[in-house]
Amino acid sequence: MLSRSLPLESTYLGHTFWQRWPISAKRGNGWVDFQGFTRSLGVSDLTSLNLELFDRKCPICETGNAVEFAPANFDLSRLDAFAFASRKRPEFMHFRLVECKTCDVLYANPAPGHDALLKAYEGASFNTSNESEYAAKTYCNYLKRYLSDMPDRDGALDIGTGDGAFLEQLLAASFENVAGVEPSAAPVQVAKPHIRAHIRLGPFRASDYASEEFRVVSCFQTIEHVHDPLQLCRDALRIIKPGGAFFIVCHNRRALLARVLGPKSPIFDIEHIQIFSPASVQALLKTAGFQRVEVQPIVNCYPMSYWANLLPVPSRVKDVLSRVLTSTRAGKLTLAAPVGNLAAIAFR
Numbered sequence: 001m002l003s004r005s006l007p008l009e010s011t012y013l014g015h016t017f018w019q020r021w022p023i024s025a026k027r028g029n030g031w032v033d034f035q036g037f038t039r040s041l042g043v044s045d046l047t048s049l050n051l052e053l054f055d056r057k058c059p060i061c062e063t064g065n066a067v068e069f070a071p072a073n074f075d076l077s078r079l080d081a082f083a084f085a086s087r088k089r090p091e092f093m094h095f096r097l098v099e100c101k102t103c104d105v106l107y108a109n110p111a112p113g114h115d116a117l118l119k120a121y122e123g124a125s126f127n128t129s130n131e132s133e134y135a136a137k138t139y140c141n142y143l144k145r146y147l148s149d150m151p152d153r154d155g156a157l158d159i160g161t162g163d164g165a166f167l168e169q170l171l172a173a174s175f176e177n178v179a180g181v182e183p184s185a186a187p188v189q190v191a192k193p194h195i196r197a198h199i200r201l202g203p204f205r206a207s208d209y210a211s212e213e214f215r216v217v218s219c220f221q222t223i224e225h226v227h228d229p230l231q232l233c234r235d236a237l238r239i240i241k242p243g244g245a246f247f248i249v250c251h252n253r254r255a256l257l258a259r260v261l262g263p264k265s266p267i268f269d270i271e272h273i274q275i276f277s278p279a280s281v282q283a284l285l286k287t288a289g290f291q292r293v294e295v296q297p298i299v300n301c302y303p304m305s306y307w308a309n310l311l312p313v314p315s316r317v318k319d320v321l322s323r324v325l326t327s328t329r330a331g332k333l334t335l336a337a338p339v340g341n342l343a344a345i346a347f348r
């Protein structure tokens with residue numbers, strides 16, 4: 001496999017990805033306490049790792065039948081510890097993106113390798129407990145439409161569970177043997193103690209689970225981030241019981257909002273190694289071996305302060321908006337909107 005080392009290019013300012021990575025997290029202002037997390041990320045860990053970019057085939061059909069969609073657009077010096085966090089403020093930076101003409105997925109090519117991505121997520125920050133709860137409720141309502149199709153509610157695994165907000169919803173929906181797995185330490189540290197007990201800190205590894213162990217496996221806003229999404233789906237298939245389901249939520253690049261915002265859409269992001277559409281998520285799940293796949297748009301419900309963070313306006317404007325919204329009742333009002341996410345439920 002060909003590889004390119006980032007620091008050789010003048011645009012990368014001669015720095016490796018990691019040398020520019022701040023290791024101290026923000027304190028105060030409602031951010032979570034990262035004491036344990038900063039200790040676990042030593043300076044030597046960061047600087048010893050060079051970010052290499054590798055040439056890549058389509059992560060679904062494994063062909064090279066692709067055309068350039070957008071050239072690389074990133075300045076590594078502007079990334080911080082939140083670059084690989086969930087529901088962060090978008091930086092509008094991304095790797096070079098190509099569009100597969102066979103299966104409609106957009107993917108980063110070249111892209112970082114598996115190990116570098118894992119390292120990035122280990123240290124990613126987290127400040128979205130409030131929003132993760134809103135998202136979890138929305139997703140659980142979608143899942144509930146399919147529960148009558150399932151023989152029982154025994155066994156559920158949430159991959160990339162963050163602070164475990166969805167685990168709480170599963171328990172409330174009478175699921176038993178509920179588990180989550182999350183590679184980043186920061187969200188697990190802020191999980192509610194009775195939920196944290198269900199979370200395994202580390203990357204998802206199929207070998208950690210028995211075949212046909214779970215009725216439902218879920219994976220929200222995570223499939224875009226992983227190095228090999230097809231392998232993740234094949235692994236999910238193996239650990240799902242016959243008649244069980246794999247439930248994915250991801251961005252839809254064909255959604256109206258993404259098309260209207262174009263390159264200013266927050267879905268074009270440095271942490272998204274691939275971006276799906278209804279057709280490509282179907283292709284992904286069918287290629288992995290799932291039988292019945294249903295894809296539908298998601299209507300997300302979030303407080304106004306969250307929506308304000310996504311606006312394609314300068315950071316200064318967002319700071320002012322954010323202060324106004326969090327200090328008034330307006331910030332707590334919720335707004336439901338179809339912002340270009342899709343739900344895919346695939347049955348084994």
Ligand SMILES: [Zn+2]
Nearest residue numbers: 058061100103
């Ligand atoms: Zn393809």
